[in-house]
Amino acid sequence: MGKKIGITFDLRSYYLSQGYSEVETAEFDRESTIDGIAGALAELGYTPERIGAVTQLVPRLAAGERWELVFNIAEGMHGFGRESQVPAVLDAYRIPYTFSDPVVLGISLHKGWAKRVIRDLGLPTPDFAVVESPADIAAVRLPYPLFAKPIAEGTGKGITAASKLGGPAELESRCRELLERFRQPVLVERFLPGREYTVGIIGTGNEARAVGTMEVLLRREAEAGVYSYANKENSEELVDYRLAADAQARRAQDTALAVWRGLGCRDAGRVDLRDDEHGVPNVMELNPLAGLHPEHSDLPIICTLAGVSYRELIRRIVDSALLRARG
Numbered sequence: 001m002g003k004k005i006g007i008t009f010d011l012r013s014y015y016l017s018q019g020y021s022e023v024e025t026a027e028f029d030r031e032s033t034i035d036g037i038a039g040a041l042a043e044l045g046y047t048p049e050r051i052g053a054v055t056q057l058v059p060r061l062a063a064g065e066r067w068e069l070v071f072n073i074a075e076g077m078h079g080f081g082r083e084s085q086v087p088a089v090l091d092a093y094r095i096p097y098t099f100s101d102p103v104v105l106g107i108s109l110h111k112g113w114a115k116r117v118i119r120d121l122g123l124p125t126p127d128f129a130v131v132e133s134p135a136d137i138a139a140v141r142l143p144y145p146l147f148a149k150p151i152a153e154g155t156g157k158g159i160t161a162a163s164k165l166g167g168p169a170e171l172e173s174r175c176r177e178l179l180e181r182f183r184q185p186v187l188v189e190r191f192l193p194g195r196e197y198t199v200g201i202i203g204t205g206n207e208a209r210a211v212g213t214m215e216v217l218l219r220r221e222a223e224a225g226v227y228s229y230a231n232k233e234n235s236e237e238l239v240d241y242r243l244a245a246d247a248q249a250r251r252a253q254d255t256a257l258a259v260w261r262g263l264g265c266r267d268a269g270r271v272d273l274r275d276d277e278h279g280v281p282n283v284m285e286l287n288p289l290a291g292l293h294p295e296h297s298d299l300p301i302i303c304t305l306a307g308v309s310y311r312e313l314i315r316r317i318v319d320s321a322l323l324r325a326r327g
C-alpha cells in the first residue's frame with residue numbers, strides 16, 4: 001500500500017443539502033472533482049482517503065487518525081480565514097499538506113490585503129479603495145471607469161456586466177447592492193480595459209514555473225467585457241481559451257511568477273491579470289487554491305493545453321508538497 005493521503009474539500013452537494021443557496025456554494029467542489037483527485041492519487045500508487053470539510057477533519061484528528069499528507073482543497077464557509085482553517089489545524093498536528101499556508105491563503109482571499117502586498121512588491125495592480133460601508137463611498141477618489149467586486153469571493157461571484165462603473169451614480173448603487181448582498185467590504189479599483197490572462201503555475205519559490213498563460217476570449221454571445229459569474233458558469237458556450245506566448249503574454253507570465261514567489265505561494269495555482277490602458281499586465285488577484293476539476297477548471301485546462309496531463313499535474317503537486325515535508 002502506498003502512502004495514505006487524506007483529501008479535504010467542501011462538497012457543493014453537502015452544503016446545498018444543508019440549505020445553502022446555489023451562489024453561496026458556487027465555489028465548492030463537485031463530486032467529480034474529488035473523484036478526479038482520488039483517482040489520480042490511486043493511479044500514482046497512493047492510498048487516497050476522503051475526509052471532507054474542516055468540521056469532518058477535526059473529529060477524525062481527535063480520534064487519533066493521521067495521514068502522511070493531506071491534499072487540501074477545502075475553501076471553508078465562514079470568515080476571511082475560511083481557506084486557512086484546514087491548514088491551520090493541520091499545522092497544529094504537524095501533518096503536511098498541499099498548497100499554501102494559512103497566512104498566504106488568508107491574504108490572497110482578501111483581495112484588498114493581497115493588493116497591498118503586491119503593491120509593496122513593486123508589481124502592477126490597479127489603484128483601489130475599500131468600501132466597508134455606504135459612508136465610505138463619497139471618499140472614493142479614483143478616475144472612472146471603475147470596477148467593483150466583493151473583497152473576498154471567487155468564481156466570479158458578484159461579478160456581472162454591471163461591475164464596471166461609469167460614474168458616481170453607478171458607484172453608489174453597485175456598492176450598496178454588493179454590501180447588502182455579500183455582507184463584506186467592496187473592493188473598488190480602476191477598470192482594466194485590455195487583454196485578460198490567467199497564468200498557471202506549478203511549484204514553490206525558485207522551483208516555481210509557469211506551465212502556461214491562457215488568454216480568456218469572450219465570444220459575442222457572452223456577457224460583454226468581463227469574465228463574469230454567468231460567463232464562467234457557461235464557459236463551454238461563451239468563452240474561448242487559448243495559450244498565449246507572445247511578448248505581452250510573457251510579460252504577464254513574468255509578473256505572475258513574481259507575485260507567486262513574492263507572496264510565498266506553494267505547489268500550484270493561478271494568477272489572473274489584465275492589461276491596463278498602457279498595455280501593462282496588472283494583477284487582479286491570485287488563486288493559491290485553484291479549482292481542480294479535470295475538465296472545467298482553469299488550471300487543469302491550462303495544463304491540458306500545455307500537454308501536462310491531469311495525473312501529471314496531481315503528481316507534481318504531491319511531489320512539491322512532499323519535498324517540503326521532508327525538508
Ligand SMILES: Nc1ncnc2c1ncn2[C@@H]1O[C@H](COP(=O)(O)OP(=O)(O)OP(=O)(O)O)[C@@H](O)[C@H]1O
Binds near residue numbers: 159227
Ligand atoms: N479591475 C478590473 N478591471 C476589469 N475587469 C476586472 C477587474 N477586476 C476583475 N475584473 C473582471 O472580473 C473577473 C473576475 O474577477 P476576479 O478574478 O477578481 O474574481 P474571482 O471571482 O476571484 O475569480 P476566480 O474565478 O478566478 O476566483 C476577471 O476575470 C475580469 O474579467
Ligand SMILES: [Mg+2]
Binds near residue numbers: 272285
Ligand atoms: Mg479570478
